[in-house]
Each structure stands twice: as C-alpha cells, then as structure tokens.
Amino acid sequence: MDTWLIVVIVVAVLIVLALIALAIAKRGKGKERKREQAREHLQEAQLRSARADKEQAIADEQAARARRERAEVEERAAGAEREARERASHAQDERSAADSLKAKAEKLAPGLAQHDGQHSGVQETVRREETGGATRA
Numbered sequence: 001m002d003t004w005l006i007v008v009i010v011v012a013v014l015i016v017l018a019l020i021a022l023a024i025a026k027r028g029k030g031k032e033r034k035r036e037q038a039r040e041h042l043q044e045a046q047l048r049s050a051r052a053d054k055e056q057a058i059a060d061e062q063a064a065r066a067r068r069e070r071a072e073v074e075e076r077a078a079g080a081e082r083e084a085r086e087r088a089s090h091a092q093d094e095r096s097a098a099d100s101l102k103a104k105a106e107k108l109a110p111g112l113a114q115h116d117g118q119h120s121g122v123q124e125t126v127r128r129e130e131t132g133g134a135t136r137a
Contacts, residue, residue, distance in 0.1 A: 105112060
C-alpha cells in the first residue's frame with residue numbers, strides 16, 4: 001500500500017472521529033441547554049404559583065369583608081324594620097286610645113268634638129314633643 005493512501009485513510013478516520021466527538025459534545029450541550037430551560041420554567045412556575053396564591057388570598061379576604069359588610073347592613077336594616085314596626089304598633093295603640101277617648105267624649109257631650117277648637121292645640125303639643133320643645137307653624 002502506498003504511503004499517501006495510508007495518510008488519507010488515517011486523516012479520514014481522524015475526521016470521522018472528530019465529527020463523532022463534535023456530535024457527542026453538541027448532544028451534551030443540547031441536553032444541558034434543555035435542562036437549564038427546564039429549570040427556568042420550573043422557577044417561573046413556582047413564581048407564578050406564589051403570585052396566584054397571594055391573589056387568591058386577597059380575593060378570599062375581599063369576599064369575607066363583603067360578606068361581613070352585607071351582614072352588618074342586613075342587621076341594621078332588620079333593626080330599623082323592627083323599630084318601624086314598634087313605632088307603627090305604638091301609633092296604632094295611640095290611635096285606638098284616641099278613638100276610645102273620642103267615643104267617651106262624644107258619649108258625655110254629643111257634638112262637642114266638632115265645635116271644640118282644642119284639636120289644633122293638641123296638634124301643636126304633639127309637634128312640640130316631636131321636635132323637643134320647638135314649635136312649628
């Protein structure tokens with residue numbers, strides 16, 4: 001065999017070995033690059049998960065505050081309705097007492113209630129009681 005042929009074969013073998021080594025190195029770099037990318041994705045996922053947990057906690061807190069405020073408003077409304085019913089009941093009691101007294105007065109002195117001018121004086125007294133002593137015209 002000629003020397004030049006041996007040199008060409010050796011060079012060709014060296015080139016093939018170099019190409020194989022280069023391919024192995026590239027594959028290793030590709031895996032490392034993918035591994036690094038995977039780490040970055042995991043870190044980003046953890047960060048977003050933490051942000052989502054924080055937002056969920058804030059949303060839960062807002063919902064709880066809204067429920068608490070709604071309950072307070074409903075409680076105040078129920079109290080106001082109860083007070084209004086009590087006042088209406090008291091007004092009805094007062095009206096019944098007034099009608100009873102009117103009936104007694106009519107029995108004692110028929111026609112007196114129609115001619116008596118004290119009715120406006122009674123209204124003025126009620127107005128003073130409602131306003132704490134001040135009079136209205």
